[in-house]
Amino acid sequence: MKSPFLALHKAIRDRIISSTGREVYDDFPKNASMPYIIAGEIDGRDWSDKFQPGQEVTATVHVWSDYPGKKEVAEIMDEILQAMTSVPLSLGTSFRAICENVDMSEIIIDIDGITRHGILKFRYLIEEV
Numbered sequence: 001m002k003s004p005f006l007a008l009h010k011a012i013r014d015r016i017i018s019s020t021g022r023e024v025y026d027d028f029p030k031n032a033s034m035p036y037i038i039a040g041e042i043d044g045r046d047w048s049d050k051f052q053p054g055q056e057v058t059a060t061v062h063v064w065s066d067y068p069g070k071k072e073v074a075e076i077m078d079e080i081l082q083a084m085t086s087v088p089l090s091l092g093t094s095f096r097a098i099c100e101n102v103d104m105s106e107i108i109i110d111i112d113g114i115t116r117h118g119i120l121k122f123r124y125l126i127e128e129v
Contacts, residue, residue, distance in 0.1 A: 001053040004095045004126045005042050011089040012059055012122070013039050019083030022076070024061075034115075035065040035072055037080070047125055054127040058103060063118035070107050073118040077105060080120060091126065099125040 013024045016037060024037045040060040047056040061080055065072045081102065089097050103121040110117050 001046075001048065001055075002094060002128055003044070004055060004057060004091060004128075005044065007091045007095050008057060008059055008089070008097075008124065008126065009039055009042060011091055012061065012084070015083050015089060016061070016080055019086070020076075020079045022079070035063060035067070035076055037076065038062040038064070052127050054098075054125065057124045057126055059122050059124070061120045061122070063116075063120075065116045065118075066114055067116065068114075070116055073107050073116040077107070077118045077120060081105070084120075084122060089124075094128060096127050096129050097124045098127055099123075 016022065016024050022037055024039050026039060028038065029036055040062045042057060042059045044055040044057040047054045063073050063076045085102065088100060091097055101123045103123040105120045107116060107118050
């Protein structure tokens with residue numbers, strides 16, 4: 001079995017950038033101003049059968065903003081949701097996403113009381129091809 005993590009991470013990052021024009025970071029950027037987007041955690045569980053190896057994978061996207069209120073985070077999350085649900089992701093020649101769902105979305109106020117944090121989780125069933 002191969003890991004689809006890198007292919008999925010790249011596909012999500014490329015889709016958000018091409019659809020929204022916003023940069024997507026792998027980690028907290030040192031010199032970027034808010035708002036910004038981070039392609040976050042990815043976790044997987046075996047979803048193989050006797051004919052096809054595969055995984056059920058959850059990928060998280062974070063939106064960070066210092067705008068007072070939830071408006072900016074909500075608008076960016078809407079852009080990302082539209083981008084990610086418009087057409088199926090292409091995962092290259094080694095993998096195919098056969099099912100894509102929005103698993104969870106929420107906006108929270110960070111512990112500093114200022115920063116708004118949007119969280120989007122996407123769930124995929126991915127087969128090796």
